[in-house]
Amino acid sequence: MILLTGATGYLGSQVARELVARRMLFRILVSDASRLGFDAAAAHCEVVVGDLRDRAALEKALSGAKQVIHTAALVKMWVRDPREFWQVNVEGLKSLLHAAARARVERVVYTSSFLALGPSADTQAGEELRHRGPCLTEYVQTTAEALAWLRAEGLRQFPVVVLLPGVIYGPGPKTEGNLVGGMIDQYLAGRFPGLLGTGEQRWSFSFNADVVTAHLAALEKGRLGEEYVLAGDNRSLNDFFRLLEDISGVRHPVRHLPFAAGKMVGALDLLRARLFGRPPQLTPGVVEIFKHDWVYSSAKAVRELGYRLTPLEEGLKKTIDSLAH
Secondary structure: OEEEEOOOOHHHHHHHHHHHHOOOOEEEEEOOHHHOOOOOOOOOOEEEEOOOOOHHHHHHHHOOOOEEEEOOOOOOOOOOOOHHHHHHHHHHHHHHHHHHHHOOOOEEEEEOOHHHOOOEOOOOOOOOOOOOOOOOOHHHHHHHHHHHHHHHHHHHHOOEEEEEEOEEEOOOOOOOOOHHHHHHHHHHOOOOOOEEOOOOOEEEEEEHHHHHHHHHHHHHHOOOOOEEEEOOEEEEHHHHHHHHHHHHOOOOOOOEEOHHHHHHHHHHHHHHHHHHOOOOOOOHHHHHHOOOOEOOOOHHHHHHHOOOOOOHHHHHHHHHHHHOO
16 A cells, blocks of 8 residues: 555646556545545545644554655745744654654655755756755755755654655646746746746756656665655756747747846735735745756666656647647
8 A cells, every 4th residue: 555645736646647547556645635636536545634744644544554655745935834834844754754654664755856955057966965055945945954854864764765856847737836837837828927037047857757657666666765866857947948939839038037136026025925915926035046057967766766857848748738638
């Protein structure tokens, strides 16, 4: 029995669909079962309602489970109470692992993020990276702290395999974690507000089907206590929008916003969010993230998990084609 957390999220929902397609026996822990993108009953998938902060729900979900795929996280730009990031992304992970140990779970595949590794301009960089300097948003900070705790203590205490995907994109639900999907939608509708800086900053674009397959491979082949970067096609944001224009046939000019102006816009948007509770479209911390390159090597995952890196051209075409269906 496999327990999957985060099945209503962008990545977790795709993992759930793959488990259904492979007819694997699994259970999900979700806070809102109405948001599931598949028929759990038809898939013979057990549903436990609750979240990582609910000890009773955790214990019920883990009962009889031998393996866990932990994709649940608070992936947002902002929430009114920033303590929620810590409660879910750090304390939630610790609670899950302690409960899994009590339930005698044999393996936990934990989905972290490339952001936990810190910026990188070296396409050969990988799992050896240590996040240095300030963590620019609560999400980045708590993801980095969760990884730091695992490296210091957790990987010695618990049977964990850590996966660190890049910017995940591809067909899937429009959640806040689906950053690239939102950018594509805005561009195609002529509403993309613009790129921060020159657009020459590079990102590692990871096609979601590749990331999903790597999660299931990690259940079988991932070495306990190891980390695997699931990077992708390392390309600039300018490259991304040039490809998007060529593949979609939609041509809209992409404006560029200087970082200083972005900081001002982000600060005002953050102030409005704090005053009125409406999530911001930009924050100063996000602007700082876009100042850097975020590129890495997936050599270890390719070698040990059979990870495939879909070229950005191919992945974007599949993503755009899915919008028409």
